[in-house]
Amino acid sequence: MALITWQDRYSVGIREIDDQHKQLINMINELNDAMLAGKGKELLLPVLNKLASYCVSHFAVEEKLFATHAYPETADHLDKHHKMTAKVTALIGEVKSGKSTISIEVMNFLKNWLDKHIMETDKKYGPYLNSKGVK
Numbered sequence: 001m002a003l004i005t006w007q008d009r010y011s012v013g014i015r016e017i018d019d020q021h022k023q024l025i026n027m028i029n030e031l032n033d034a035m036l037a038g039k040g041k042e043l044l045l046p047v048l049n050k051l052a053s054y055c056v057s058h059f060a061v062e063e064k065l066f067a068t069h070a071y072p073e074t075a076d077h078l079d080k081h082h083k084m085t086a087k088v089t090a091l092i093g094e095v096k097s098g099k100s101t102i103s104i105e106v107m108n109f110l111k112n113w114l115d116k117h118i119m120e121t122d123k124k125y126g127p128y129l130n131s132k133g134v135k
Ligand SMILES: [Fe+2]
Pocket: 021, 058, 062, 118, 122
C-alpha cells in the first residue's frame, strides 16, 4: 500500500514541479515497499540513492527558477533544501555502515518532510512564479 498519495492540494500550480513531486512520492513509496518486504541494505541502498539524487536534481530545478525570477524567499528555502540533503546523506552513511536501517520511523520522517515541505515551503513560490509567467 502506498505510504503517500498525490493529492491535488499538493499542487504548486507549475506542471514541471508537480510532476517532479509525483516522482518523489513514487520513490518514497518504492523505498517503503522495499523496507516492508524486508529487503536487505543491498537492495534498499540503490533505492535510497536514487531518491537522494532525484532530490538533489529537483532542488536544483526549483533553485534555478528562484534565481531566474529573483524569488524573495530564496535564502530560507535553500536552507531547508540544504538541511534535507545533509540529512539524507547522513542516512545513507548510516545505512551503509550498518549503524541504521530503513525503518518505519525513517519512512515516516521522509513522508512528513515531503508533505510539510510542499505544503508550507514549496507552495509559497507558486503564486510568485505564476505571476512571472511560470506555469
Ligand atoms: Fe519541491
